[in-house]
Amino acid sequence: MTTVPAGSAANGALDVLADTATQVLAVENLTVSFDGFKAVDDLSMQIAEKELRVVIGPNGAGKTTLLDMICGKTRPTSGSIRFRDIELTGLPEFQIVRRGVGRKFQNPSIYEDLTVAENLEISIPQAHGIWASVFFKRTAQVKERICSVAEQIMLAAHLKTKAGTLSHGQKQWLEIGMLLVQEPELLLLDEPVAGMSPREREQTAELLKSIALGKSLVVIEHDMDFVKWIANRVTVLHQGKLLSEGTIDEVQADPRVIEVYLGH
Numbered sequence: 001m002t003t004v005p006a007g008s009a010a011n012g013a014l015d016v017l018a019d020t021a022t023q024v025l026a027v028e029n030l031t032v033s034f035d036g037f038k039a040v041d042d043l044s045m046q047i048a049e050k051e052l053r054v055v056i057g058p059n060g061a062g063k064t065t066l067l068d069m070i071c072g073k074t075r076p077t078s079g080s081i082r083f084r085d086i087e088l089t090g091l092p093e094f095q096i097v098r099r100g101v102g103r104k105f106q107n108p109s110i111y112e113d114l115t116v117a118e119n120l121e122i123s124i125p126q127a128h129g130i131w132a133s134v135f136f137k138r139t140a141q142v143k144e145r146i147c148s149v150a151e152q153i154m155l156a157a158h159l160k161t162k163a164g165t166l167s168h169g170q171k172q173w174l175e176i177g178m179l180l181v182q183e184p185e186l187l188l189l190d191e192p193v194a195g196m197s198p199r200e201r202e203q204t205a206e207l208l209k210s211i212a213l214g215k216s217l218v219v220i221e222h223d224m225d226f227v228k229w230i231a232n233r234v235t236v237l238h239q240g241k242l243l244s245e246g247t248i249d250e251v252q253a254d255p256r257v258i259e260v261y262l263g264h
């Protein structure tokens with residue numbers, strides 16, 4: 001049993017978990033049933049400010065369904081998801097986004113015919129809507145935000161490049177940038193390095209760590225080397241339930257995790 005109590009682990013992000021004032025997200029007894037099948041089953045977990053949490057687990061463990069419930073795409077059957085002091089269950093997706101939760105899905109959903117700068121610009125909340133986009137003034141502030149995010153996502157040299165011509169990895173970064181311009185407090189990322197080259201994986205690890213200097217992240221990932229690079233703390237799901245939680249070393253040494261990954 002390696003589910004360590006908050007405050008006892010080596011990582012600094014864990015120490016603050018004991019303090020609810022620094023908790024960004026509190027999932028309590030979360031369950032969702034699809035025709036009687038519990039894809040997520042009585043799950044509780046907390047995410048601290050500036051924590052980079054990785055969620056792992058075998059196929060079908062409920063990882064994507066968990067993110068779907070946090071961002072409002074799927075309604076839980078029971079349980080609670082509190083973001084700061086707001087109950088998210090029951091809120092529509094757009095309101096959850098407005099409150100500061102950004103979600104990136106596995107496949108990039110960028111506008112391939114627009115440039116990198118335009119993709120970032122239309123993602124800024126004031127620029128929403130067709131007329132707003134047409135008449136939207138590129139204020140100095142907006143330009144500054146686009147440039148600083150482009151710098152962070154390593155696309156500063158590609159602001160005028162059509163998004164469709166970017167590499168797969170660059171498209172993934174652009175989509176992360178499209179979330180960052182909305183200034184979310186919590187980012188949910190589903191397999192952000194799938195299909196990336198080793199170099200792009202390294203760069204993405206640095207990007208996620210730089211984002212975690214100011215925001216919290218929950219990342220679903222299968223690549224254990226990548227998990228080791230980035231994770232403050234790892235949550236292992238199995239058949240919808242919490243199997244183990246702790247540092248990467250702790251969960252890798254957990255006999256239940258070893259059994260699930262290697263025992264079948």
Ligand SMILES: Nc1ncnc2c1ncn2[C@@H]1O[C@H](COP(=O)(O)OP(=O)(O)OP(=O)(O)O)[C@@H](O)[C@H]1O
Nearest residue numbers: 034037038039057058059060061062063064065066
């Ligand atoms: N809308 C739905 N209706 C019925 N079953 C669903 C639905 N969404 C998910 N499931 C089932 O719930 C289980 C968990 O799925 P989920 O996609 O969350 O797993 P995962 O851990 O993300 O898996 P993977 O690593 O393969 O992406 C699976 O058995 C899946 O078939």
